[in-house]
Amino acid sequence: MVKNASRINVIPFMIRDFHRKSKENPVQILAGLRPVSLTGNLCGKRKLSSLPGHATIEGKEPSGAREARSMIDFQELGKYRENNRIEAKRAVGGLPRSIWETYSAFANTVGGVILLGVEESPDKTLHSVRLPDPEGLAEDFLVLVNDPAVASVNILSPMNVCVIEAEGNRIVVIEVPRADRRDRPVYVGGDPVKGTYRRNGEGDYHCTLDEVRAMQRDSREGMLDGQILSALPPSSLSAPSVERYRKRLAAARPEHPWLSLPWDGLCAKLGALARGEDRFMHPTAAGLLLFGEGDAIRSVFPHYALDYQERPSRTSRWTYRLRSEDGAWSGNLFDFYERVTERLPLGLPEEEHPQETREALTEALVNAIVHADYEGTRSLSVVKTPCEIVFSNPGGLRPSLPEALGGGVADPRNANIMRILRLAGIGHGEGSGLPAIFRAWKKRNRAAPVLEEQLSLGRTVLTLPLYGKPDAESTGVLSPAVRQAALDYLRDHVSAELSELADFLGEGTARVKLLLGDLIAGGLAEKIVRGGKRLYRLKQ
Incomplete structure (x- = not known):
């Protein structure tokens, strides 16, 4: 000012x-x-x-x-x-x-x-x-x-x-x-x-x-996943995947009239199959991505890839991995969702309300799925370690970062996929997913999630820390995500007081002071005095 x-x-x-x-x-x-x-x-x-x-x-x-x-x-x-x-x-x-x-x-x-x-x-x-x-x-x-x-x-x-x-x-x-x-x-x-x-x-x-x-x-208007893929037959979809979805739908809406339809009739009602100009039924892009067989999906989306990893640390080799290309399962989005949501809560610290954590993890996965750019060249990945879970989807943010975090702005790349999932009780939708995740993490007194738009890499990354939020008197090193957030803030604001930076990071001043000391020791930042105030800025 x-x-x-x-x-x-x-x-x-x-x-x-x-x-x-x-x-x-x-x-x-x-x-x-x-x-x-x-x-x-x-x-x-x-x-x-x-x-x-x-x-x-x-x-x-x-x-x-x-x-x-x-x-x-x-x-x-x-x-x-x-x-x-x-x-x-x-x-x-x-x-x-x-x-x-x-x-x-x-x-x-x-x-x-x-x-x-x-x-x-x-x-x-x-x-x-x-x-x-x-x-x-x-x-x-x-x-x-x-x-x-x-x-x-x-x-x-x-x-x-x-x-x-x-x-x-x-x-x-x-x-x-x-x-x-x-x-x-x-x-x-x-x-x-x-x-x-x-x-x-x-x-x-x-x-x-x-x-x-x-x-x-x-920049295109309309739903990107609504395209009818007239080169593919209905058999490009996996009937077992559709039946697993039917079970989810029945659990969420036991009286729904579509439950009695055959698998292809259900797909037609969902919009996973649609009639093309040749008057025959064909998969839509949403239907293929959600329920398709892996080879059929890659025939339309050649860079499509899903990757889930569990690692003992950030730099360690994975101990468990699920990839869409391994041929042991369908490789579609719905089956990926089913398998990953089963494993995400495993091994997490004991807590009083584990259901809220599971719902937040589910929402983070759904958020990555419905916002991913499947025509891009990056994979959709989830990496779980003892200290954090990182969700990465191809494509940048369509709304601005403040709009995405503020909620109320629903602008998914794959609106049909979101609609089909929501029908079965999966995902919040309507721009409320990210705020719900942040509220759940704050309620559990964990370190704040970090949402990053990595434009040069063509992806959006959501990091959910699994450790508790430290108080102002705690000691120790803050997470790499918080460290990066501090560097980003100093880059955008040129200089900042300790209290200002602590408020932005949502951390205690004692821990932020330790972080700044670490950045100064590493030659990344420096402390200056101007107008009687101690300020921190990036090292010139």
Whole structure:
């Protein structure tokens, strides 16, 4: 937050939401925008009211500027470094070409802030420079971001571009949010293969073809698992798997009218079989993945793989393994679910309410199954050790991380699979699964679960620690997941106080202090004193 700033002039630039296929000239559209409520302030040699599309609301701070300020103290730029959420560009000679790569990268990752009129010093600190015409620079950006030949889509809200006074100079602040999955990939130069970027650390990287295709799949409307596979006959499904599902359905809904149907009739009602254009019945993608034979599944999804492992430690070789390719069982999702849910609770520490733990573990497995991208190249895996259980599914998060953890946002890749499982009483659905898992873990006083979106690896990972949550006076080393969360926080926030980091991690200050000492000893972090406060940051 901004503290003790003498004066900060915030000049937002209001823009409309242009459709990427609009045939109107963006310059003419922008010039036609009318201000809502103009102030009489002067900005350089121009009146604010003379700026196309400029508007301010008396007494109210623009939301875009407010969000930027929550990340950056613009009067102390020197304490910041470029990272995965901040990009500085000198821009004295106009808009740099690399700004569009960063726009794409932020939009396709988790969002970020582009600072024009800010340069990186040799020691990596940031400092403002004097821009000849910051308002003109902002106008140029707004015009070009609406040009489909430059950027595939404009995802900015009206207040995402503003001019702010920083260290005596006026700089342009562009807040780029994470793009909605329907807009991804956000690419530049008119070519999604050559012009799609993501953010990694403090730089933009060019996405691989697999990453681009994964984003394109996620941008499609409709249920991805609803496709009718007209090349396959009904016999591609495993009748014994369907009968095992029938038993689950009978246990959950003993009076259900579909229970008396033959296996193919039940599959038709479930949507596992559907009539194709040839008027014959064929498996749907959901039906094949849930109930299919392994060879039939791989004929459609060549990279499909399921892997469950039990290990005595994180680095040890497995002592038990179940793989979809071993040929000893069907290899489909439903049978994987049945077998894995039987083994997950085995060997867990004794507790007062084991049923809640079993339900949370089941929900974690279902969450991985219904959100997996089976057209991707990664396997769906579950690795169980005495200290944690790690669920990994191919594909990134479709909603943002806060939306996924907050609940209420149901956007599964495989909505038909989720519906079929829920009918038999398996899984919460409706975006409530993850919050239920976190509540169950908190109730059992365990260390908090960790949900990670590993974009460069094309997967989402949920780690459920099996050890108890330590109190503030405990000693010992925190888990690797907590260690990584601390590093991620320092990367995103540049520096933090001990109490701030402890609140974020949900751990006691004594244990977080030990963790920070370990990071300092390992050359990953350092302690500094600024304004009488002890702060921690990543080692430069």
